[in-house]
Amino acid sequence: xxxxxxxxxxxxxxxxxxxxxxxxxxxxxxxxxxxxxxxxxxxxxxxxxxxxxxxxxxxxxxxxxxxxxxxxxxxxxxxxxxxxxxxxxxxxxxxxxxxxxxxxxxxxxxxxxxxxxxxxxxxxxxxxxxxxxxxxxxxxxxxxxxxxxxxxxxxxxxxxxxxxxxxxxxxxxxxxxxxxxxxxxxxxxxxxxxxxxxxxxxxxxxxxxxxxxxxxxxxxxxxxxxxxxxxxxxxxxxxxxxxxxxxxxxxxxxxxxxxxxxxxxxxxxxxxxxxxxxxxxxxxxxxxxxxxxxxxxxxxxxxxxxxxxxxxxxxxxxxxxxxxxxxxxxxxxxxxxxxxxxxxxxxxxxxxxxxxxxxxxxxxxxxxxxxxxxxxxxxxxxxxxxxxxxxxxx
Amino acid sequence: xxxxxxxxxxxxxxxxxxxxxxxxxxxxxxxxxxxxxxxxxxxxxxxxxxxxxxxxxxxxxxxxxxxxxxxxxxxxxxxxxxxxxxxxxxxxxxxxxxxxxxxxxxxxxxxxxxxxxxxxxxxxxxxxxxxxxxxxxxxxxxxxxxxxxxxxxxxxxxxxxxxxxxxxxxxxxxxxxxxxxxxxxxxxxxxxxxxxxxxxxxxxxxxxxxxxxxxxxxxxxxxxxxxxxxxxxxxxxxxxxxxxxxxxxxxxxxxxxxxxx
Numbered sequence: 065x066x067x068x069x070x071x072x073x074x075x076x077x078x079x080x081x082x083x084x085x086x087x088x089x090x091x092x093x094x095x096x097x098x099x100x101x102x103x104x105x106x107x108x109x110x111x112x113x114x115x116x117x118x119x120x121x122x123x124x125x126x127x128x129x130x131x132x133x134x135x136x137x138x139x140x141x142x143x144x145x146x147x148x149x150x151x152x153x154x155x156x157x158x159x160x161x162x163x164x165x166x167x168x169x170x171x172x173x174x175x176x177x178x179x180x181x182x183x184x185x186x187x188x189x190x191x192x193x194x195x196x197x198x199x200x201x202x203x204x205x206x207x208x209x210x211x212x213x214x215x216x217x218x219x220x221x222x223x224x225x226x227x228x229x230x231x232x233x234x235x236x237x238x239x240x241x242x243x244x245x246x247x248x249x250x251x252x253x254x255x256x257x258x259x260x261x262x263x264x265x266x267x268x269x270x271x272x273x274x275x276x277x278x279x280x281x282x283x284x285x286x287x288x289x290x291x292x293x294x295x296x297x298x299x300x301x302x303x304x305x306x307x308x309x310x311x312x313x314x315x316x317x318x319x320x321x322x323x324x325x326x327x328x329x330x331x332x333x334x335x336x337x338x339x340x341x342x343x344x345x346x347x348x349x350x351x352x353x354x355x356x357x358x359x360x361x362x363x364x365x366x367x368x369x370x371x372x373x374x375x376x377x378x379x380x381x382x383x384x385x386x387x388x389x390x391x392x393x394x395x396x397x398x399x400x401x402x403x404x405x406x407x408x409x410x411x412x413x414x415x416x417x418x419x420x421x422x423x424x425x426x427x428x429x430x431x432x433x434x435x436x437x438x439x440x441x442x443x444x445x446x447x448x449x450x451x452x453x454x455x456x457x458x
Numbered sequence: 459x460x461x462x463x464x465x466x467x468x469x470x471x472x473x474x475x476x477x478x479x480x481x482x483x484x485x486x487x488x489x490x491x492x493x494x495x496x497x498x499x500x501x502x503x504x505x506x507x508x509x510x511x512x513x514x515x516x517x518x519x520x521x522x523x524x525x526x527x528x529x530x531x532x533x534x535x536x537x538x539x540x541x542x543x544x545x546x547x548x549x550x551x552x553x554x555x556x557x558x559x560x561x562x563x564x565x566x567x568x569x570x571x572x573x574x575x576x577x578x579x580x581x582x583x584x585x586x587x588x589x590x591x592x593x594x595x596x597x598x599x600x601x602x603x604x605x606x607x608x609x610x611x612x613x614x615x616x617x618x619x620x621x622x623x624x625x626x627x628x629x630x631x632x633x634x635x636x637x638x639x640x641x642x643x644x645x646x647x648x649x650x651x652x653x654x655x656x657x658x659x660x661x662x663x664x665x666x667x668x669x670x671x672x673x674x675x676x677x678x679x680x681x682x683x684x685x686x687x688x689x690x691x692x693x694x695x696x697x698x699x700x701x702x703x704x705x706x707x708x709x710x711x712x713x714x715x716x717x718x719x
């Protein structure tokens with residue numbers, strides 16, 4: 065099994081992630097999830113999510129990964145029973161009480177990275193308690209992963225893309241002290257991105273660059289990693305669709321032995337472009353040093369490549385209906401990406417508003433416009449600024 | 459005073475005599491090569507008396523292999539082990555020593571504590587919970603609980619060498635530990651080969667927890683002077699800047715007005 069696992073902060077993101085190539089998604093319920101400020105899912109939405117995913121032959125994992133205080137346990141078992149009833153495929157937990165209760169109700173259990181698991185004996189400990197899969201700590205090296213797999217045979221899930229905690233996950237309560245928000249119950253305020261004074265010395269910062277495993281994806285597949293996890297339940301639909309589509313194409317290319325160096329460079333460029341932070345393989349291939357961290361004066365530039373999402377295609381009139389997400393105008397060279405089509409380039413010749421009048425510019429967020437396009441474009445395809453040409457990136 | 463129930467970490471072997479005079483006899487020795495955030499650590503052979511070994515590293519495979527060797531050749535004066543990494547649980551199953559689990563920020567509820575108490579002799583509760591929550595856990599626990607009572611509290615543990623990276627980036631002399639500050643939020647940062655550890659810059663004074671019925675009261679002496687600790691235990695006046703941590707201030711679980719309200 066080689067599973068591409070995507071984050072989803074809400075139903076729209078979940079659908080995008082699955083349509084753009086994820087084999088499974090992980091989502092948070094309204095309670096007990098570490099991304100307390102994501103929109104997250106009600107039980108009804110989780111039910112809809114499971115039906116949507118299962119109809120595609122895909123899976124939904126639900127995070128129940130806070131560190132529980134006694135009063136948080138009041139309805140936990142009933143909640144887990146509901147998750148079982150709506151057929152979620154597994155729960156992701158970090159606290160041992162979550163493991164015990166999930167086992168009692170018959171749910172498959174994935175151990176969260178919050179449990180800081182970095183050695184084979186720790187994996188054995190959880191395996192003996194009935195955990196079926198372990199999300200290793202992001203500090204695991206290549207050699208660590210190989211040996212853990214050999215010694216335990218447990219399903220392993222590894223992060224391949226997205227933000228990194230500077231801390232070993234689960235070992236940080238900086239937010240508790242700086243904001244009174246509980247890091248281990250969904251309140252992480254990303255204190256590791258704050259700037260601290262150090263007397264008369266330069267400011268002290270300790271923020272990590274993001275993770276990117278494009279270079280080692282094939283190696284990880286060959287060593288038997290089972291699930292390839294993308295971080296980012298708070299990220300945009302465009303980010304999720306783009307990242308998932310890139311990794312889908314690379315994983316498929318590796319499995320059917322068609323992935324070229326040119327492909328890897330092309331997808332890496334796209335991945336670099338869609339995020340606004342630098343990426344590194346971090347702990348996998350070497351011990352991270354100066355180049356794997358940010359220091360002062362880092363500027364985040366908002367990415368405005370995402371121009372709109374396709375709502376409909378009128379075959380008779382050869383027109384798409386598009387919901388605008390960023391400014392674009394007549395004459396712009398754009399491209400369309402979608403779940404079941406080859407990316408293609410398009411020069412905007414005409415933009416019509418909802419009344420059918422010609423306009424030069426689509427400037428209002430979420431405004432509905434129509435564009436004439438001969439090629440059929442599926443619902444949920446996306447229009448973005450054309451940035452790279454595959455043959456020109458080498 | 460319940461000094462015979464105090465478990466205290468040792469920075470300096472010369473402090474042991476002072477502690478004995480107070481009736482404190484349970485000494486915790488940070489094990490060299492298996493700790494983060496602690497400048498003074500000890501080889502097993504350097505431990506001069508009965509004591510507990512302390513291991514707060516999250517171990518990689520090599521760390522587990524190395525520790526297995528040590529644990530299988532331990533002298534009789536090692537009476538117990540205090541540890542964080544759950545892989546160690548597999549190594550000590552058959553060892554006839556006292557086992558105390560210190561899962562740093564976990565162990566915040568009665569049920570988890572009781573599950574672990576089926577495997578170990580005691581657990582140290584997280585310092586991230588209130589006194590009221592501690593009382594509930596003690597009441598529900600099937601064995602005696604250990605309470606973090608005095609000392610600097612750990613707030614973050616990174617595998618990265620953050621001070622080293624910082625010094626290299628700015629090309630400045632490496633200073634270790636550092637005290638860093640963001641608008642009054644101060645932390646002590648200490649690095650060794652195994653990572654970087656942050657402590658809250660105010661000493662946690664939870665001496666009132668000694669009124670509760672616990673198995674042990676844990677005192678973390680790192681970066682503290684033993685004379686100051688003794689004064690605090692004797693409730694004498696000191697200049698020490700201390701606070702009560704979260705004993706009377708509950709942390710926020712969910713923000714009101716958040717998108718998931």
